[in-house]
Amino acid sequence: MIGFDAILGSFAAAFHYESIAVIxxxxxxxxxxxxxxxxxxxxxxxxxxxxxFYMSAYAAIAFLxxxxxxxxxxxxxxxxxxxxxxxxxxxxxCLDGYPMASSGKPRKALKVGLLASVxxxxxATLLLIAVAIPxxxxxxxxxxxxxxxxxxxxxxxxxxxxxxxxxxGLAAGGMGIVLGTxxxxxxxxxxxxxxxxxxxxxxxxxxxxxIGTLALAEMFVQLDEYRRNKGASVIKxxxxxxxxxxxxxxxxxxxTIFRSTGVGAFVGALPGLxxxxxxxxxYGLAKRGDKDPESFGKGNPKGIAAAESAxxxxxxxxxxxxxxxxxxxxxxxxxxxGAFMIHGIxxxxxxxxxxxxxxxxxxSGMIVASLLMLAVGWYGLxxxxxxxxxxxxxxxxxxxxxxxxxxxxxxxxxxxxxxxxVFALFGYFLKKFDYSFVTFxxxxxxxxxxxxxxxxxxILSGGEIGILLERPIALVFVIATLLMALHLGxxxxxxxxxxxxxxxxxD
Amino acid sequence: xxxxxxWSGLGVSAVALLLLTWVIPTYGGGxxxxxxxPQLLATLGAWLMLACALALTLVSAIVLRRDGEPFIALPGLxxxxxxxxxxxxxxxxxxxxxxxxxxxxxxxxxxxxxxxLGERRWHVVALTAALPTAGLYGLTAHLMRIGVV
Amino acid sequence: MHKTLLSxxxxxxxxxxxGIGLAQADDxxxxxxxxxxxxxxxxxxxxxxxxxxxxxTEELGQPVNVVNQPxxxxxxxxxxxxxxxxxxxTFVFGTSMTITFGPLSTETTYGLEDxxxxxxxxxxxxxxxxxxxxxxxxxxxxxVAYAQENPGTSYATQTALDRMIxxxxxxxxxxxLRIVPTAGGAGMAPLILSGDVDFGYSGGTHSGYxxxxxxxxxLSLAEDRxxxxxxxxxxxxxxxDINAAEIRVAMVPQATPDSHVERLAEALQVATEDPRFxxxxxxxxxxxxxxxxxAEVTQTLxxxxxxxxxxxxxxxxxxxx
Numbered sequence: 013m014i015g016f017d018a019i020l021g022s023f024a025a026a027f028h029y030e031s032i033a034v035i036x037x038x039x040x041x042x043x044x045x046x047x048x049x050x051x052x053x054x055x056x057x058x059x060x061x062x063x064x065f066y067m068s069a070y071a072a073i074a075f076l077x078x079x080x081x082x083x084x085x086x087x088x089x090x091x092x093x094x095x096x097x098x099x100x101x102x103x104x105x106c107l108d109g110y111p112m113a114s115s116g117k118p119r120k121a122l123k124v125g126l127l128a129s130v131x132x133x134x135x136a137t138l139l140l141i142a143v144a145i146p147x148x149x150x151x152x153x154x155x156x157x158x159x160x161x162x163x164x165x166x167x168x169x170x171x172x173x174x175x176x177x178x179x180x181g182l183a184a185g186g187m188g189i190v191l192g193t194x195x196x197x198x199x200x201x202x203x204x205x206x207x208x209x210x211x212x213x214x215x216x217x218x219x220x221x222x223i224g225t226l227a228l229a230e231m232f233v234q235l236d237e238y239r240r241n242k243g244a245s246v247i248k249x250x251x252x253x254x255x256x257x258x259x260x261x262x263x264x265x266x267x268t269i270f271r272s273t274g275v276g277a278f279v280g281a282l283p284g285l286x287x288x289x290x291x292x293x294x295y296g297l298a299k300r301g302d303k304d305p306e307s308f309g310k311g312n313p314k315g316i317a318a319a320e321s322a323x324x325x326x327x328x329x330x331x332x333x334x335x336x337x338x339x340x341x342x343x344x345x346x347x348x349x350g351a352f353m354i355h356g357i358x359x360x361x362x363x364x365x366x367x368x369x370x371x372x373x374x375x376s377g378m379i380v381a382s383l384l385m386l387a388v389g390w391y392g393l394x395x396x397x398x399x400x401x402x403x404x405x406x407x408x409x410x411x412x413x414x415x416x417x418x419x420x421x422x423x424x425x426x427x428x429x430x431x432x433x434v435f436a437l438f439g440y441f442l443k444k445f446d447y448s449f450v451t452f453x454x455x456x457x458x459x460x461x462x463x464x465x466x467x468x469x470x471i472l473s474g475g476e477i478g479i480l481l482e483r484p485i486a487l488v489f490v491i492a493t494l495l496m497a498l499h500l501g502x503x504x505x506x507x508x509x510x511x512x513x514x515x516x517x518x519d
Numbered sequence: 520x521x522x523x524x525x526w527s528g529l530g531v532s533a534v535a536l537l538l539l540t541w542v543i544p545t546y547g548g549g550x551x552x553x554x555x556x557p558q559l560l561a562t563l564g565a566w567l568m569l570a571c572a573l574a575l576t577l578v579s580a581i582v583l584r585r586d587g588e589p590f591i592a593l594p595g596l597x598x599x600x601x602x603x604x605x606x607x608x609x610x611x612x613x614x615x616x617x618x619x620x621x622x623x624x625x626x627x628x629x630x631x632x633x634x635x636l637g638e639r640r641w642h643v644v645a646l647t648a649a650l651p652t653a654g655l656y657g658l659t660a661h662l663m664r665i666g667v668v
Numbered sequence: 669m670h671k672t673l674l675s676x677x678x679x680x681x682x683x684x685x686x687g688i689g690l691a692q693a694d695d696x697x698x699x700x701x702x703x704x705x706x707x708x709x710x711x712x713x714x715x716x717x718x719x720x721x722x723x724x725t726e727e728l729g730q731p732v733n734v735v736n737q738p739x740x741x742x743x744x745x746x747x748x749x750x751x752x753x754x755x756x757x758t759f760v761f762g763t764s765m766t767i768t769f770g771p772l773s774t775e776t777t778y779g780l781e782d783x784x785x786x787x788x789x790x791x792x793x794x795x796x797x798x799x800x801x802x803x804x805x806x807x808x809x810x811x812v813a814y815a816q817e818n819p820g821t822s823y824a825t826q827t828a829l830d831r832m833i834x835x836x837x838x839x840x841x842x843x844x845l846r847i848v849p850t851a852g853g854a855g856m857a858p859l860i861l862s863g864d865v866d867f868g869y870s871g872g873t874h875s876g877y878x879x880x881x882x883x884x885x886x887l888s889l890a891e892d893r894x895x896x897x898x899x900x901x902x903x904x905x906x907x908x909d910i911n912a913a914e915i916r917v918a919m920v921p922q923a924t925p926d927s928h929v930e931r932l933a934e935a936l937q938v939a940t941e942d943p944r945f946x947x948x949x950x951x952x953x954x955x956x957x958x959x960x961x962x963a964e965v966t967q968t969l970x971x972x973x974x975x976x977x978x979x980x981x982x983x984x985x986x987x988x989x
Contacts, residue, residue: 189564202548
């Protein structure tokens with residue numbers, strides 16, 4: 013085991029001005045790339061990897077950690093201001109962030125998002141340092157049975173927050189399921205709904221899907237509204253009086269942040285679920301647990317706080333199986349494996365024995381990166397909040413250009429452009445007819461994971477359901493799912509009955 | 520809204536029916552599997568769409584009838600055109616991007632839309648068109664080194 | 669497609685003018701080149717490709733840009749390359765499985781004969797692996813004996829190729845296996861480490877556990893024994909007549925002029941002798957570097973395709989699409 017002074021030494025190294033400069037460079041690059049709609053972590057990585065070849069092992073890894081945090085925070089900024097998430101996992105942030113920003117409180121929205129993301133990130137990092145390595149093997153208790161059960165639970169849970177119209181929410185979920193099955197069937201090798209396109213073999217690419225349904229569709233909606241109220245701007249100019257975050261208001265979001273960090277850390281520690289599942293589960297939990305669930309989706313700061321803290325807690329937590337077992341649990345964990353590989357370090361349980369100084373410098377670097385992110389974000393939001401005061405007729409063409417550029421830059425080619433366009437049409441209809449985007453996206457993301465784990469469970473158990481009795485964790489989630497479904501049905505019925513009684517008017 | 524629900528429900532049901540009767544059986548893939556049949560989840564999803572959309576249509580139809588509202592209210596042609604042209608505009612540029620690099624097409628894409636939206640100050644148009652394009656060029660040709668896209 | 673039309677016109681003009689066209693091509697490369705990687709940024713193929721691109725830039729005197737075109741296990745990049753009229757200015761660096769088994773297992777718009785294989789530069793290290801403390805230990809023979817006695821022994825598959833190999837082995841040895849699909853090394857590792865699955869296929873993940881011994885190798889799927897696991901026999905040594913060796917290879921469209929291919933091959937040969945490329949590949953990615961000239965790679969790949977075809981027929985016929 014590593015000595016205490018060595019840990020202190022590694023922290024001292026991380027706070028050295030040179031390493032701070034490298035991490036700051038990474039944070040800045042990531043933040044700037046992330047803020048631009050349509051560009052995301054993949055672009056930042058492509059810029060950064062050639063740079064890291066010429067850095068020392070420590071500098072390269074510190075740089076990439078900074079980059080990872082920077083893109084997460086940056087993509088939240090464009091999610092909040094323009095409804096254009098850079099990463100699919102920031103889609104949950106749009107739900108309340110965008111309504112709040114467009115109602116004239118962009119700075120408040122950005123501040124809640126930034127604080128929540130830094131807190132979620134820091135707490136999850138501390139968790140990683142404290143319990144990661146000895147307890148990493150707990151993650152192995154979550155095999156295919158458990159993951160399948162958790163995913164079903166998540167699906168039912170999130171379906172419950174479909175919002176306004178339950179029927180339309182479920183129908184959108186059905187669309188997500190159908191699209192989620194597109195691609196190579198993992199068991200039979202059959203092509204499903206690919207119509208002969210090799211590009212669809214690994215499923216509908218998620219980035220064009222998200223950019224199309226959210227960002228580009230939003231621009232079409234804005235164009236429509238701009239015409240209707242020409243002269244008056246769609247996004248309010250300037251700021252409303254209470255466009256700042258008071259400490260009292262922030263305090264009310266703290267319990268949400270802590271709970272969501274817990275959800276994010278749990279999801280992150282299990283290999284294979286990823287930040288989108290974490291963010292949407294936390295958002296659902298916050299909405300469900302709130303006294304006023306109707307205010308979610310209309311600019312409730314708790315919605316932003318839940319999505320951002322969980323999204324950012326997933327990433328440090330996904331390093332738990334990485335350093336404990338050598339299994340990369342997320343895209344950014346896989347990226348770190350690559351960075352370590354360039355510098356000749358095998359990521360895994362042996363790191364603690366062979367390169368303890370590296371491991372602890374990494375941990376301290378993560379903390380430094382979080383703090384720098386807070387500083388960069390704090391000043392950045394002052395600048396970026398001004399985007400909302402740019403007249404929409406200038407914003408709209410530029411954002412449309414950026415959506416298309418993001419696809420071209422990431423090598424999706426003409427196929428990607430057409431995908432974006434088709435999903436922009438689709439997203440436009442979802443918005444015009446008020447179908448839930450959330451249930452659609454969650455179903456789309458969860459379906460392939462669920463199918464894989466369900467398959468593995470069925471094959472491994474030989475199709476015997478009795479196996480659940482030997483897997484208590486899975487059993488608990490199956491029971492929880494049934495209870496949740498019953499609860500949803502019951503409360504939906506009561507809600508409807510009450511409304512009918514008061515208004516005497518069916519929906 | 521009720522009328523919108525009625526028609527969108529009808530539309531989604533039609534799509535779901537098409538999926539169930541033709542698309543999924545034809546293109547859904549096949550082969551022997553011990554786990555889940557390849558078409559199972561897609562079929563379940565389509566059934567979910569169908570069931571919910573049909574229920575929505577039915578409920579909305581009942582409400583429309585009870586309130587005595589007409590089922591059909593066509594939007595004006597003018598209105599329809601205003602909703603369609605942005606899509607056609609972007610689609611036309613996607614066709615162009617297929618043939619020429621985006622970096623060449625971008626200034627026209629941005630400036631054209633700006634002019635349509637009523638911007639007449641030439642320096643605003645020029646700057647708004649030039650800056651993002653220059654940014655894209657710097658990003659692809661120098662930072663990412665993937666050549667001009 | 670104006671550009672394509674134009675270059676097709678130039679191409680046919682070149683063909684018509686014969687020798688003159690070829691003579692003009694001798695100053696290759698006269699503009700920047702593009703190295704396409706069929707996987708996302710940050711993976712082992714991508715990292716290797718970027719080092720390769722740096723060395724090729726120095727060697728060819730023109731910038732070599734790395735472009736990622738992920739999708740379909742490298743297949744999207746190949747499908748696009750097959751339509752390229754870029755005369756070697758655009759080339760794909762990828763793994764041989766995409767081109768040998770890809771067209772057999774799925775519908776593809778390309779085949780082996782659509783490309784020229786400029787050179788192979790790295791040998792893959794894929795293997796059949798298992799976990800610690802299994803009842804059959806870590807020897808292949810004991811596993812086979814165990815699986816014969818225990819129907820329902822489970823196997824984690826990642827690719828259509830390893831699924832075919834294991835089905836062939838199961839047929840030969842009379843095994844009744846439960847074949848579980850997994851998504852990549854990150855999907856396979858937890859199942860093997862936790863003991864939920866008995867053994868499985870691994871592309872390179874096992875190299876990371878060479879020292880801890882948490883993921884012992886049962887059988888090498890390369891032509892030779894694996895560098896990090898010299899005790900595990902190869903497929904042939906275990907008595908199966910399959911050559912499933914993976915080669916990382918640079919590919920150009922079939923219509924590329926000879927002089928361009930030769931120039932690229934020269935540069936690639938220099939790269940395989942460059943200490944930077946050797947270091948990243950042998951010490952970091954843990955795969956041996958070898959230079960395989962065009963004729964040899966093409967022969968190996970053709971033999972592999974023939975072998976896979978025969979195997980598929982033995983297993984019940986080619987899945988005709």
